Amino acid sequence: MDPTDAQTACFEAGIKFGSLYHQFAGTPVSPASADSLARAMEEAIENQPHCESVTVDVLREELAAELAESAADYTELTGRFLDVEMVINYEGTEVRTRMDMQDGYPLMRVEDVRPDD
Template identity: 35%
Template sequence: MSITPIVGLRRIYGMGDVELEANRYFAKDLTDRERAIFEGAVTLGALYHQFIGAPVSRDPRVIEALESCMEACMALQPYKEKVEVRIRRDMVRGEKKHPFDYETLRGKHLDVRVTSKFGAARAVLRMRYIPEIDYTLMYVESIAEDTSK
């Protein structure tokens, strides 16, 4: 478990002035692992609350556009290495029967994996529907730390 003091952040991780200033607001004993998890969790929560309710259909063009949009937008957040979004096509209702017949995106449609890296830690967080508990669960899938730094 590593705790990176602010004075070493610029030297070790190449942090700029804005990152150093932002880092001052975090608890001094926050580990790189905890911060990587925090940054990934912020992204999962933001994705869920920003995109739930978006109109969706089984049209592959609509689904692929929405997946790409979510990935690109969420990848803009700090410390993201990778954002993967899949909309479960099997969970989306069929074709439109009339102009008012469309579905809106729900949590159970999403299968998301976010990789965030802070300092020496890399966290992979996941959000997906778990049928056994009938819930879209956000959880830490894995965490690793590069001890060579």
């Protein structure tokens, strides 16, 4: 059986999350570079097929808390510093996704699947 358009759209969302997370995890990030890194992440993922939009927010409070306990001016980017939303559109099916912290883990999930209006 061939996958439905909705299943393919969800698969595409998973590919984009994997790319976003694993391409940028470990990147040095500081309060001064947080915005430019977030924009670079958005632009990189938006280049991929079927990606309608990406919004990356670096969680500045969590970043500041991490740096308060460090002698360094930067730290490594991990999921605990990110809030990400993506919209994927495949063959008229729109998938809205999100990654944020849930019980200490950066959870990536599908929030909504619907026909594109």
